[in-house]
Amino acid sequence: MKKHKNIRSFTIITLLIIQMVFLFMIAKEKYEAANFTILFYIIVITVAVFFAYRYLDLHHDTYDYEKIGVAIWVPIGAVFCYGLNIHIGFSSVLSAGITGTLASFVPVLNKQSMYIKKIPGAIYCGAFVGMSSAEITPTITFVIVAGLITGGLFMLSKNLFLGIGGKLGALAFAGVSMVSLLYYLFI
The missing domain is CATH 1.10.287 (Helix Hairpins)
Structure with missing residues (x-):
């Protein structure tokens, strides 16, 4: 406890x-x-x-964490959005919108699966990582590492900030900020 x-x-x-x-x-x-x-x-x-x-009652009283199988979709969403943003040339907002919209259709594949119903939120969280500009996220490796760190924060924050808007963006911001600091210090 x-x-x-x-x-x-x-x-x-x-x-x-x-x-x-x-x-x-x-x-x-x-x-x-x-x-x-x-x-x-x-x-x-x-x-x-x-x-x-x-x-304020922003959290559940129970301690619950998201499964790693769900959190692994955060870097996948980040890489997909980054590819649309940087390599295809779409704007960052359009890239995140396309990523989120496509992710919203994933539960249609199997409507009874509780696992698949959790995937769109994780992918959309990754989209916030991937929509960073090329000056902030210069390489795909940077995006993957930021996505992994954001995925870790996503796992830990399952019962935090319930009902408060901006949770996924705040997690992505924290992940990108941490990797930016590491990138600045060591590279």
């Missing part, structure tokens, strides 16, 4: 830190405000998010 709570806390804190650092970097780059002012606003936003997490 404690292990599951630690995994849930790790996932939430990781997403929160990545988004707050990114928000800080945007504010620092775009606005001519003192660092103190930017830091103050970020702390206010962080505290608001913390209280929202603490007092």
